Amino acid sequence: MDLRAFTALAQQEQLCLSCTGRLAARLGFGLTNHERGQALLATRAMLAEAEGEVGDATYFHNGTPALVPNECDLCEGLCGEVAHLAQMVLEAFDGIELATFQVGTVVNEEILAREKELQMTSGSHGEPLKSQLNREIGSRVADVSGLIPERNIPDAVIVVDTRYDTVDLQLRSLFIEGRYTKTDRAIPQTRWPCRECHGRGCERCNSSGQMYPESVQSLVAGPLLEATGATEDKFHGMGREDIDAAMLGEGRPFVLELRQPKVRSLDLAALEKVINAAAAGRITANGLVWVERPRVAELKETVCDKTYRVDINCDQPVEIERLKKGVQRLTGKVVEQRTPTRVSHRRADLVRSRRVESMKLLSTDATSAELEIRAQHGTYIRELVSGDGGRTSPSLAMLIGTECQVEVLDVLHLHLEDLKA
Numbered sequence: 001m002d003l004r005a006f007t008a009l010a011q012q013e014q015l016c017l018s019c020t021g022r023l024a025a026r027l028g029f030g031l032t033n034h035e036r037g038q039a040l041l042a043t044r045a046m047l048a049e050a051e052g053e054v055g056d057a058t059y060f061h062n063g064t065p066a067l068v069p070n071e072c073d074l075c076e077g078l079c080g081e082v083a084h085l086a087q088m089v090l091e092a093f094d095g096i097e098l099a100t101f102q103v104g105t106v107v108n109e110e111i112l113a114r115e116k117e118l119q120m121t122s123g124s125h126g127e128p129l130k131s132q133l134n135r136e137i138g139s140r141v142a143d144v145s146g147l148i149p150e151r152n153i154p155d156a157v158i159v160v161d162t163r164y165d166t167v168d169l170q171l172r173s174l175f176i177e178g179r180y181t182k183t184d185r186a187i188p189q190t191r192w193p194c195r196e197c198h199g200r201g202c203e204r205c206n207s208s209g210q211m212y213p214e215s216v217q218s219l220v221a222g223p224l225l226e227a228t229g230a231t232e233d234k235f236h237g238m239g240r241e242d243i244d245a246a247m248l249g250e251g252r253p254f255v256l257e258l259r260q261p262k263v264r265s266l267d268l269a270a271l272e273k274v275i276n277a278a279a280a281g282r283i284t285a286n287g288l289v290w291v292e293r294p295r296v297a298e299l300k301e302t303v304c305d306k307t308y309r310v311d312i313n314c315d316q317p318v319e320i321e322r323l324k325k326g327v328q329r330l331t332g333k334v335v336e337q338r339t340p341t342r343v344s345h346r347r348a349d350l351v352r353s354r355r356v357e358s359m360k361l362l363s364t365d366a367t368s369a370e371l372e373i374r375a376q377h378g379t380y381i382r383e384l385v386s387g388d389g390g391r392t393s394p395s396l397a398m399l400i401g402t403e404c405q406v407e408v409l410d411v412l413h414l415h416l417e418d419l420k421a
């Protein structure tokens with residue numbers, strides 16, 4: 001190939017040194033595009049001289065020195081703005097704890113289209129202007145700040161919009177896994193926007209925007225939001241229990257996602273203590289550890305048996321033998337559960353088979369009893385007891401011949417240990 005094709009094009013199209021060099025970006029490994037442009041024009045001048053063409057301009061460009069970016073027909077000055085654009089990035093990073101970053105740029109579409117056309121006419125040895133800007137801004141920012149440019153999962157991705165001189169900074173979320181227990185039967189697992197005002201705040205919700213003033217999520221996330229300056233949090237639980245059910249034992253695994261964190265290094269053990277002190281026993285968070293984003297999907301897909309402690313109430317006194325027999329007959333039984341009436345307005349109407357691993361009668365007192373039930377994931381425990389008007393079959397109510405309902409439900413244990421076997 002003839003390198004003169006590049007310089008001829010640069011001359012014809014009035015290109016600055018960087019835009020000239022970028023036409024040949026795939027050649028001359030290790031050079032900047034600016035250096036490539038200089039090399040091309042110098043070579044062109046020397047060849048011309050050798051052939052006795054024209055005289056003595058160092059960087060031959062129609063006999064005059066090379067164009068500065070501001071005079072460039074292609075980039076319209078952008079190639080000369082790297083220092084200014086890097087400064088915008090540095091200012092956006094100010095006060096944020098980071099180790100690694102990646103720069104992206106938005107460039108006027110017309111410039112990019114014109115550039116592509118130009119590069120095709122010279123054999124497509126070039127690279128997009130955006131690549132040059134990303135690299136040059138990135139290395140300048142790295143030099144000034146000591147931060148490390150990183151393509152793979154950087155702490156920050158910053159996109160510089162060169163059309164409007166604005167930046168969009170996305171900070172990589174932090175993910176913290178732990179387990180929670182809950183003894184307060186009046187708080188939901190996650191924040192629940194007010195039904196009336198959808199979170200804006202109204203009379204009904206006392207301007208809180210929430211159906212309930214607190215949740216496991218808000219109690220766990222509060223101190224972590226404060227410590228990180230994150231703008232938002234997301235609570236990913238491994239399933240959930242009803243609001244009025246306690247979550248006891250070793251607790252339920254969750255991952256808390258903190259979005260746009262300004263601080264990334266935390267003392268999780270100390271923060272765990274802060275969370276638990278503030279929650280005053282209503283909930284606890286335990287075993288906080290750092291995890292990565294893929295852990296969220298893994299957690300959501302994990303299902304296991306659960307053991308419950310249940311207080312039931314019967315409409316009439318039940319003989320203990322009859323109760324014992326009913327409980328026995330459900331142990332090891334597969335029950336058919338049609339989507340319960342209480343959730344049918346928001347869930348598909350299906351019949352599911354669920355296995356009751358074990359049911360034990362812990363105590364009984366005429367019209368009430370305490371049971372321990374271990375059941376397959378997704379078993380509707382309230383309906384297993386009440387029968388839900390025949391939608392769950394068999395049910396305890398059916399087997400003992402008396403209407404009965406769950407009064408109190410506690411989750412005692414998630415059988416995660418069986419998954420590892």
Ligand SMILES: [Zn+2]
Nearest residue numbers: 016019072075
């Ligand atoms: Zn240019």
Ligand SMILES: [Zn+2]
Nearest residue numbers: 194197202205
């Ligand atoms: Zn409201």
